[in-house]
Every structure is written in C-alpha cells, then in structure tokens.
Amino acid sequence: MDGSESFSIQKILKQYGLKPHKGLGQNFLSDDGILEKIIDTAEISSDSAVLEIGPGLGSLTRHLARRFNKVVAVELDKSLIPVLKTLLSSFQNVSVIQGDILDFQPADAFQESYSVIANIPYYITSAVIRHLLESTVKPEKMILTVQKEVAERICAKPGKLSLLALSVQIYGETDMPLLIPAASFYPEPNVDSAVVRIRLYEEPRIAxxxxxxxxxxxxxxxxxxxxxxxxxxxxxxxxxxxxxxxxxxxxxxxxxxxxxxxxxxxxxxxxxxxxx
Known part of the structure; x- marks a missing residue:
C-alpha cells in the first residue's frame, strides 16, 4: 500500500483479524489532513531522518515515508510487525524494528541527525520523553502527539511548572502547535490530544x-x-x-x-x- 491509497483502520484490523490492544494504549489516527498537519509542525527538510514510536498500522508512517529520506519505526506489538511490513512494502526508506522504545538506542539506527515524530501511548509518555532526552544521540526536534492535559503540563510556564515540565524544558523549548479531538482516533479515547513540539537546545540549560x-x-x-x-x-x-x-x-x-x-x-x- 502506498501513500496514495485510502487507509481505513477498521478495514485493516478486520482484514488481519486484529483488535486494538488497550494495554498498549493503541488508538489509531488515520485522518490524512491531521497527519499532514502533525508533520508540518516539525518544520524539517525532506532529506531529514525521522524516528517514529509506535507506528501501529502505519498510518503516520506512510506520510513520513513520502516526505522524508529515512524513517525508522519502532513497534512493541509483535502481532503488528508482519502487517506493518506488508502495508509499507512499497517504501524502501522505512525500517520497521520490533522492540521496546525504552530499550532502543538511537545511536544504533542513526549516524545522522534525526527528529522524532510520533503518536505516543499515553501511559508511557513521560518515560519515552525522558529516555530520548537522556540518550547519547539526542534528536534535534520532537513532535509528539500526547494527551492534551500532559501537553499543557509539558509546556507550562513558571508558576505552574511541574517536575515533568522542568525535566523537558531544561533540554529544549516547548510549545503546543496543534490540538486533535478525541473523535479523530479509533477507538476514540476519553480525552483530546495535542501535539507537543520540543526544539532541543545545543546544550541543556543545566550543566x-x-x-x-x-x-x-x-x-x-x-x-x-x-x-x-x-x-x-x-x-x-x-x-x-x-x-x-x-x-x-x-x-x-x-x-x-x-x-x-x-x-x-x-x-x-x-x-x-x-x-x-
């Protein structure tokens, strides 16, 4: 399947006999317009390398593959790997890796600079962000679709700074360029989402x-x-x-x-x- 074909989450799930895994926080986003807007917020060139976390059925991955030189997608759910490889078989610039992102070392996949563009499962948002910010090879930018409330906490200003906000903002400048209603996902979560954009500093604000x-x-x-x-x-x-x-x-x-x-x-x- 290439980026020009229609992409139906429900149809693909039915075709492969799959169901969203609640324990892994699987809520799939397939609205092409929203997916393109998410990518646009990255403001990176077509020769960029991108890390995607939790590609699911590859709805975002297809768009990334069409727009960027290299895409590495790390998926925890073993049952999705053969499906992903089939759906993305027409893209030669995509590498699908099965594994836990918290065990993944970006240095093993990227010799060049890279950015992260991902729809992150709500239950591991903080752990994923911390892992990437503390990795030896850090991304230049992180474009993360997360729970709206978490996005607001990450982007908070002094007076409302949580420990999460503090731990992110010592590494980079944060903002929230896009809101995504819950109805855009399947299955529909109980809360709205938002895109958090983190532009990493050359050096952390703490030695x-x-x-x-x-x-x-x-x-x-x-x-x-x-x-x-x-x-x-x-x-x-x-x-x-x-x-x-x-x-x-x-x-x-x-x-x-x-x-x-x-x-x-x-x-x-x-x-x-x-x-x-």
Whole structure:
C-alpha cells in the first residue's frame, strides 16, 4: 500500500483479524489532513531522518515515508510487525524494528541527525520523553502527539511548572502547535490530544555533569504537595531545615515559595548552592 491509497483502520484490523490492544494504549489516527498537519509542525527538510514510536498500522508512517529520506519505526506489538511490513512494502526508506522504545538506542539506527515524530501511548509518555532526552544521540526536534492535559503540563510556564515540565524544558523549548479531538482516533479515547513540539537546545540549560544532582534536588522540592521549598527539600534531602533555608536565601529564593513557582534559572542558582 502506498501513500496514495485510502487507509481505513477498521478495514485493516478486520482484514488481519486484529483488535486494538488497550494495554498498549493503541488508538489509531488515520485522518490524512491531521497527519499532514502533525508533520508540518516539525518544520524539517525532506532529506531529514525521522524516528517514529509506535507506528501501529502505519498510518503516520506512510506520510513520513513520502516526505522524508529515512524513517525508522519502532513497534512493541509483535502481532503488528508482519502487517506493518506488508502495508509499507512499497517504501524502501522505512525500517520497521520490533522492540521496546525504552530499550532502543538511537545511536544504533542513526549516524545522522534525526527528529522524532510520533503518536505516543499515553501511559508511557513521560518515560519515552525522558529516555530520548537522556540518550547519547539526542534528536534535534520532537513532535509528539500526547494527551492534551500532559501537553499543557509539558509546556507550562513558571508558576505552574511541574517536575515533568522542568525535566523537558531544561533540554529544549516547548510549545503546543496543534490540538486533535478525541473523535479523530479509533477507538476514540476519553480525552483530546495535542501535539507537543520540543526544539532541543545545543546544550541543556543545566550543566550535564550536574543533571543527576538537579533531578535529585527537584524531586525533593516537589516531594510534598502544597509545601514550601524549605519544608519539602528538608524532608526529602539529607540536610536540616536551617541549612536548606540558608541555601535558598543565598540563591535569592524566598524559602516560603513552592517548587512550581521557580524558573529554570532559579533552579540553576539553587543547584549551584547544593553542589558546593
């Protein structure tokens, strides 16, 4: 099947005797117009290499294959691999790999720079993003269709910064260029989706050697909801409340503030104090 033929999720499922796997978060998107809009948000050239996660039945993969030089699609569900290879057989620039994306090392598939364009199962969104951002060969861009609520959290600004937002925004600039209604998927999920676009910085906003300490400190800061930084960090970090208060004050941060109100620059200042 090439990109010019009609693509019916229900028809293909019936033809191959398949059913969407709820445990793997399989909700298939086949609206050609929406798929093209998702790809457009990447703003990358036709000679680019692309990693797709969870291609499912290949609806997005077909569009990627028509527009880009190289596509690597990683699919966990073994039952879909022969179907994918059959449906994508006319595309010579697509490699289908069976496996868990959390075990996949981009360096094994890409010698060149690459971007990620994918509809990610909701239940592993955070783990997938973290895995890619911490990989030795990082993507230049990530275009991820995720649950709308998660997209809003990832793109949050200081004042509403969650630990998830913080862990993404130290690596790249985020925005939410496209909303996708639940009715666009089959089977229809209970919530709407959105596209998150992450443009990675050349270097993280936290010094690489301090990132483990940063996450340790940030997790301590977010460790107790509705608690002040002074109380939350001292309860989750091996320092007394007086020492924590002193380090916060030296960083120019009011000890009575809460973790979600801090900017990345303020976390950096605090990190330098704790790293001493």
């Amino acid at each position: 690489p050697e301090l990132i483990p300490m940063f996450f340790r400190l940030a997790k301590a800061g977010y460790g107790q909801k509705r608690k002040t930084l002074r109380n939350s960090i001292s309860a989750n970090f091996p320092l007394g409340i007086a020492d924590v208060t002193e380090k916060l004050q030296k960083s120019g941060i009011d000890p009575m503030r809460r973790a979600e109100t801090l900017s990345i620059e303020e976390w950096n200042s605090l990190l330098r104090e704790f790293a001493c």
